[in-house]
Amino acid sequence: MQMWLVTLNILLLIGGNLLVRAGMVQVQDPTGPRREPLALLGSALRSWRVVAGVALVFASVVAWICGVMIWRMEWSYSALGLSYVATVVFSWWYLSETLTLEKMFGAIIIVIGMLLIVRYSGF
Amino acid sequence: MAFIDYFVPLRRAGQKHRSAILMFGGTLGLLITGELCLRQVLDGRAAPDPALLAAALLQPLGLLGMGCILAATLLWAMLLVRHQLSFFYPLWGLATLALMLAHWIAAGSLDDPRALFGALLVLAGAGLLARGGHSR
Numbered sequence: 001m002q003m004w005l006v007t008l009n010i011l012l013l014i015g016g017n018l019l020v021r022a023g024m025v026q027v028q029d030p031t032g033p034r035r036e037p038l039a040l041l042g043s044a045l046r047s048w049r050v051v052a053g054v055a056l057v058f059a060s061v062v063a064w065i066c067g068v069m070i071w072r073m074e075w076s077y078s079a080l081g082l083s084y085v086a087t088v089v090f091s092w093w094y095l096s097e098t099l100t101l102e103k104m105f106g107a108i109i110i111v112i113g114m115l116l117i118v119r120y121s122g123f
Numbered sequence: 124m125a126f127i128d129y130f131v132p133l134r135r136a137g138q139k140h141r142s143a144i145l146m147f148g149g150t151l152g153l154l155i156t157g158e159l160c161l162r163q164v165l166d167g168r169a170a171p172d173p174a175l176l177a178a179a180l181l182q183p184l185g186l187l188g189m190g191c192i193l194a195a196t197l198l199w200a201m202l203l204v205r206h207q208l209s210f211f212y213p214l215w216g217l218a219t220l221a222l223m224l225a226h227w228i229a230a231g232s233l234d235d236p237r238a239l240f241g242a243l244l245v246l247a248g249a250g251l252l253a254r255g256g257h258s259r
Contacts, residue, residue, distance in 0.1 A: 020200050021208040028204045037201060050200060058196045062189060065158055066176060069165040077219075084213040091209035102251050103209055109248030110216035116241025121223045 002071045009063050010079040014087055016056025018094055023049030025095070077118040081111035146202040147211055153195035155221050160188030213252060220245045 027044045028035060035043075044050045068076045084107045092099035137144060164185040165176075179185055202211060220242050 017208055017212060021203045024200055024204045040201065040204065041197065044200060044204075054196050054200055057199070058189075058193050061154070061157075061192050061196070062161070062180075065161045066165060066180075069162060070171055070176075081216070084216065087212045088209040091207065091212075095208065097207045097209045099209070102254060103213075106248045106250075106252035107213040109251060110213050110245050111248075113241040113244025113246075113248060114216045114219045116244065117219050117223045117238050118241075119237075120235035120241065121226060121238035 002067070002073060003075055006064070006067050006071075006073065006076050006079055009060050009067060010083045012056050013060035013064070013080075014083050014090060016053045016060055017087060018090060019049045019053030020057060021053075021091070021095055023047040023051075023053055074118065077115060081114050084111055143202065143206055146198055147214065150195045150198045150202060151215070151218050151221070153191045153198065154215070155218050155225075157188045157191030157195060158218070158222065159225065160184050160191065164188065210252060214249055216245050217249060 024044060024047075027047050027050065028040060064076065064080065067073075085104070088099065088103055088107050091097040161180070164179050164182055180189065223238060223242060
C-alpha cells in the first residue's frame with residue numbers, strides 16, 4: 001500500500017513539473033525578451049497550468065518528505081530517481097524538448113549515484 | 124597550455140548562464156532548507172495519522188520548511204520559462220549530494236566509502252548533462 005502511495009506521489013510530481021513547464025512556456029516565449037521577475041510571476045499565476053503545476057509539485061515534495069520520514073522505504077528514493085529519467089522522456093514526448101544521449105545517460109548516472117548515496121550514507 | 128586555461132570554458136559557461144545557475148542554486152538551496160526543516164520536525168514524530176502529521180507540520184519549523192519549499196517551487200517555475208525541464212530536473216540529484224554532506228558534517232565521519240563513489244557519480248552525471256544536454 002505504501003509503495004503505491006509513494007509511486008502515485010512521484011507520478012503527481014512528474015505531472016506537476018510538466019504542467020509548470022507547459023504553462024510557463026505559454027506565459028512567456030522562451031526566446032522572447034526578458035520581463036521583470038515579479039511581472040512574470042504575476043502573469044504566470046494567472047495561468048491554470050502554472051497554478052495547478054506549482055500546487056502539485058509543492059504538495060508532492062512535502063508528501064514525499066513525509067513518506068520518507070514515516071515509512072523509511074528505499075523505494076521512495078528509487079522512485080524519485082526513476083522520475084528523473086521518466087521526466088526526460090515525458091518532456092521529449094509532451095513538451096517537445098530535446099532528447100539527447102548525454103541527457104539520458106547523465107540522468108541515469110545521477111540516479112545510480114543518488115541510490116548509492118542513500119543506501120550507504122545512512123541519512 | 125597553462126593548467127588554469129582548462130577552466131576557461133567552465134568560467135565562460137558560468138558567465139553565460141549566470142542567471143540560470145543562480146536561480147537553480149536558489150531553488151536547490153530552498154528545497155534543501157525546507158527538507159531539513161521538515162525532517163527535523165518529523166523525526167521521531169512522524170506517523171501515518173493525519174492529525175499527528177498536521178500537528179507536526181504546523182509547528183513553526185514545519186511552516187518554515189513548507190514556506191521554503193513553496194518559494195523553491197515558485198523560483199523553479201521562473202527557471203522553467205527559458206530552460207528545459209529535462210535538463211534541470213535530473214540535477215535535483217545534487218540535493219541528495221548536499222544532504223549527504225550535511226549528514227557527514229553532523230555525524231563527523233564518513234559512514235561508507237561507497238557513498239562517496241555515489242557522490243562522484245552524481246557529479247559525473249551532472250557534468251555529462253551540462254556538457255551535452257540542451258538547457259534551452
